[in-house]
Structures are given as C-alpha cells and as structure tokens.
Amino acid sequence: MHQSPAGQPSDPRDPASPAPAATPAPAPAPAAAPAARLASLAGALADETRAAICMALLEGRAWTAGELARITGVAPSTMTGHLVRLEEAGVCVTERQGRHRYVRIADAATARLVDGLASFAIPDRDAAHAVPVVGAPDPLARARTCYDHFAGRLGMAVTDAMERGGLLRTDGVFELTAAGREWCAGAGVDLVQTGRRPLVSACLDWTERRRHLGGLAGARLCTRALDAGWVGRPASGGRGLLVTAAGERAFTELLGIGPEAYA
Missing domain, CATH: 1.10.10.10 (Winged helix-like DNA-binding domain superfamily/Winged helix DNA-binding domain)
Known part of the structure; x- marks a missing residue:
C-alpha cells in the first residue's frame, strides 16, 4: 500500500492520494542501420x-x-x-x-x-542452370489454356514479346502500358471492364515456371484468338491448344513471334 507524506498508508480510492508512478512505455526498436x-x-x-x-x-x-x-x-x-x-x-x-x-x-x-x-x-561461368522441369505431355507444355488465358510455351512467347515490345511491364506487378492498350485495340482485344477482375495479372506457369500474362487482358486475348481461328482445340478436347496457319501469321504480324518460339 502506498504511504502518505506523513508515513501513513494512503487509500488508492482517495482522490487526494498520490497516483502511482506510470510505467514508461518501451522505446521503439531502432531501425537496422544501412x-x-x-x-x-x-x-x-x-x-x-x-x-x-x-x-x-x-x-x-x-x-x-x-x-x-x-x-x-x-x-x-x-x-x-x-x-x-x-x-x-x-x-x-x-x-x-x-x-x-x-x-x-x-x-x-x-x-x-x-x-x-x-x-x-565467375567471369567464365557456364550458361544458366538447366534442369528438366516439364512433367506435362508435350502438347500441353507447348500451348494450352490456364483457366481462360494462354499458357505453356505459347503463353510465355506472347508475354515475352509484349514485354520486349514495350506493351507490358513485367518487373514486379504486371502492368499494361499505354502502347499496350493501343496494341490491344488494334488487335481487336476488348479491354472494357465489367467486373472487379484486374486488367492484368501475373500467373505462374506450372510447366515453364515463369509468370505469364493473365487477368482480363490475357483472357480477352485468348478469346480473340479462339474466335478468329488463330488457335483451336484438339479433337480430343481438354485444355490443349493448336496454333493454326492463320494463327502463325497473326502472331508473327502482331508480336513478331514465329512458330519456333512455341514449338
């Protein structure tokens, strides 16, 4: 119990009693030095x-x-x-x-x-480490849909070509550039947003182990390609895609990628 100035115990319920000393707040931890x-x-x-x-x-x-x-x-x-x-x-x-x-x-x-x-x-180091990673049948690894957008080697070829052409930023969060929006309009890719889906997103490709173009733009590009006959589904069905002769011409004209990029 607290002592009064006269040495008598003080009553904490008494407003005249001195308040107990407050416990000082701990000092914030200093930020790590550079x-x-x-x-x-x-x-x-x-x-x-x-x-x-x-x-x-x-x-x-x-x-x-x-x-x-x-x-x-x-x-x-x-x-x-x-x-x-x-x-x-x-x-x-x-x-x-x-x-x-x-x-x-x-x-x-x-x-x-x-x-x-x-x-x-290592100035003379070898080329990049190479380990086989594809566990899917080769047709699926070559070209397929990932939900509703391109994946496999075709998906990566499209993503890489858009990045090289200044249409897509891929460092960190994927972002369609102004030139990319113009390119989509010229290619007949509708970018009108009707819901909350992001315009562009990065999706990790499970065969290529790199990020390819997803989001609304990726889905609409895939839809455009299917509607125009640039790609088609195999007779057996599934998620695999076949690039047609018209598609080879379209991908070459629009993005500068030939069949060897997704073979």
Whole structure:
C-alpha cells in the first residue's frame, strides 16, 4: 500500500492520494542501420547452398523447395531453412499455385544484383542452370489454356514479346502500358471492364515456371484468338491448344513471334 507524506498508508480510492508512478512505455526498436542491412544481405548469400539456389533461380524459372533440394543435393528440411534465410533477406519470394509453392527471385533488380555478383566472381561461368522441369505431355507444355488465358510455351512467347515490345511491364506487378492498350485495340482485344477482375495479372506457369500474362487482358486475348481461328482445340478436347496457319501469321504480324518460339 502506498504511504502518505506523513508515513501513513494512503487509500488508492482517495482522490487526494498520490497516483502511482506510470510505467514508461518501451522505446521503439531502432531501425537496422544501412550497414547492418547490407551485412544481412551479404550473409544470406554467403553460403554455398544458398548461392547454388540463386544460380538456379537466375534462369528465370520458379522451383519447388523439393526440386531445389535435389538440384543442390541437400535434405528438404535443410532447404527449408535456407529458403527462409533468403526470403528474410528479400532475395527470394514464394508463390502458391494450386497445391504447390514455388520459389523465385524476388524481382528483376534482385536478379540483376545476383547476376552481377556471379559474373564478378565467375567471369567464365557456364550458361544458366538447366534442369528438366516439364512433367506435362508435350502438347500441353507447348500451348494450352490456364483457366481462360494462354499458357505453356505459347503463353510465355506472347508475354515475352509484349514485354520486349514495350506493351507490358513485367518487373514486379504486371502492368499494361499505354502502347499496350493501343496494341490491344488494334488487335481487336476488348479491354472494357465489367467486373472487379484486374486488367492484368501475373500467373505462374506450372510447366515453364515463369509468370505469364493473365487477368482480363490475357483472357480477352485468348478469346480473340479462339474466335478468329488463330488457335483451336484438339479433337480430343481438354485444355490443349493448336496454333493454326492463320494463327502463325497473326502472331508473327502482331508480336513478331514465329512458330519456333512455341514449338
């Protein structure tokens, strides 16, 4: 019980009693200094297994943790710890697609950083790490629909061509440029939005392990191609697509991609 100035116990219910001293609020944790953040990033990369993970991801594809464990020769439980460290450092991100989770380099700026470090350390390094990843029948890997937009090698060829032509920004969040909107209008791709679906989205391709064009623009481009006879469905049905002779001409004229890009 508190003591009054005369040494007598004070009654906390008495308004005249002195209020107990307030407990000071804890001071906010200081932000990490720039040098500490740089050291954290360098520490995340300063491990041979994590460096091998980054080298594999530089190819541009996304991989599951199990695949990365096989590539680098470590146990899946060990791989989990390495991926947590890389994600905390902002080097990698994980995306869920269906039942699977895929790991990729966080963004183009991070990829350039890792690639620059690799080029500095290994001037004569080999070409990008190549591991077979396609588990689908080849027709599906070549061209198919992913929900209602292009996927497979055709989907990636279209996405890459739009990015090269300045029609689509793919660094981080996908975004259709002003030139891309004009291109869609010229190609007969209707972009009128009637619901809440985003105009453009990035969808992780499960055979190519890269992000292809989705969203309303991707769906309307696929619809345009089906309606115009640029692509068709095989007699057996399913999600596979066949690029017709008219489609080969259209893709070449509109995007500069020939059949070899999606063969």
